[in-house]
Amino acid sequence: MDSVNGASHSSESQSTASATQAQAQATPSISEEREEEIRAELAQNPQAVAALDQLVADRNFGQLSEEQKVESLNSFMSAPNAATATYLQGAAEVSLNPQATPSSLTPDAGTLTLDGVTYGIQNGNLLDAEGRTVGTIRNDGTVQLANEAAARSVYDNIGTRVQLTEQIGAQTRTLVDLHAADPRGRLADPNLNQEVANRVTAVIEQARREGMNMRVDTAYRTFAEQDTLYAQGRTAPGNRVTNARAGQSWHNYGVAVDLVFNDANGRPSWAETNNWDRYGEIAVAQGLEWGGNWQGFTDRPHVEYHPGFDAGDARNMMQSHRQGGLEAVWDRMGIGQVP
Ligand SMILES: [Zn+2]
Structure with a gap:
């Protein structure tokens, strides 16, 4: 792939079969080019790459025109996960045969909690607590409630709990499984800088679209809380978790957040097996500094934002903080929010 000129040059002296092969390698189709771009972009997320593999290996997808394949790949990128791939397989089938009604368009079962209301899912229908059908949900994440004019996406609100499953024979396959990402409302804490909250929200949204079940662990921390944490593993029991005393952590100035993953039961997980690398990549793309x-x-859970200052500069904010509180610190960084 890296030597287009070399491939076409050497093909002159080779058999017809390998010359054709070399030519095919030298000129990938537009859908192959798009697929390679996506593979590069998602390289740190094996789960998303597996979903892409599933899509491109699909028989119906393979029969689409080049333009349709590119369109499908672009749709996949709106939420690159197994549920989207499953939906797009069904969409490919419909585009080849408009009479088809593939079951892969909608989840067989699952659960959805939206704005505090929990629905059951049965073959793409949303059921209320009494078992009445009150809306529909598709595997691309589109939700249509009967009493609402506009459709929504399950990926638009990080408070949404969504689990979509497909029944394959006796097996239940989970397509997407996301818990509410900020159950304790840490991102809404007025002591957390709004610019930081916005960037972290964008990180969580992208991670969730990629099937990564992330949640906020901690955000703003008072000086007293920082000292308690510093004592851990020193004068108090537990493992050492920080080298920062009160006033030395960006958490104390409302510009740092720790994100972790949800386990299958919606409990915070720091496990090695979580995809920390992809999380870090998404955070950096949002302009955040990643502790990893x-x-x-x-x-690895830690991200911080302090434009114009270095990671080690937190301690230098103590004087501003003493004089004018969080606002004075934020103003120094140009991210103040009081008009
Ligand atoms: Zn942290």
């Missing part, structure tokens, strides 16, 4: 990139003491 630090030398020495790495802190």
Whole structure:
């Protein structure tokens, strides 16, 4: 793939079969090019790549025109996960045969909690607590409630709980499984800078679209809370979790957040097996500094935002904080929010 000129040059002296092969390698189709771009973009998310593999291996997808394949791949990127791939397989089938009604368009079962209301899912229908059908849901994440004019996406609100499953024979396959990402409302804490909250929300949204079940662990921390944490593993029981005393952590100035993953039961998980690398990549793309990139003491759940200052500058904010509180600190960084 890396030597287009070399391939076409050497093909002159080779058999017809390998010359054709070399030519095919030298000129990928537009859908193959798009697929390769997507593979590169999602390289750190094996779960999303597996969903892409599933889509491109599908018989119906393979029969689409080049333009239709590109369109399908672009749709996949709106939420690159197994549920979207499953939906797009059904959409490919319909485009080849408009009479078809593939079951892959909608989840067989699952659960949805939207704005505090929990629905059961049965063959694409949303059921209320009494078992009445009150809306529909598709595997691309589109929700249509009967009493609402506009459709919604399950990926638009990080408070949404969604689990979509497909029944394949006796097996239940989970397509997507996301818990509410901020159950304790840490991102709404007025002591957390709004610019930071917005960027972290964008990170969580992208992670969720990619099938990563993330949640906020901690955000703003008072000086007293920081000292309690610093004592852990030193003068108090537990493992050492921070090298920062009160006033030395960006958490104390409302510009740092720790995100972790939800386990299958919706409990916070720090497990190695979680996809921390992809999380870090998404965070950096949102302009945040990721603790996983630090030398020495790495802190993979941690992201922080302090434009114009270095990671080690937190302690230098103490004086501003003493004089004018969080607003004075935020103003120094140009991210103040009082008009
Ligand atoms: Zn942290």
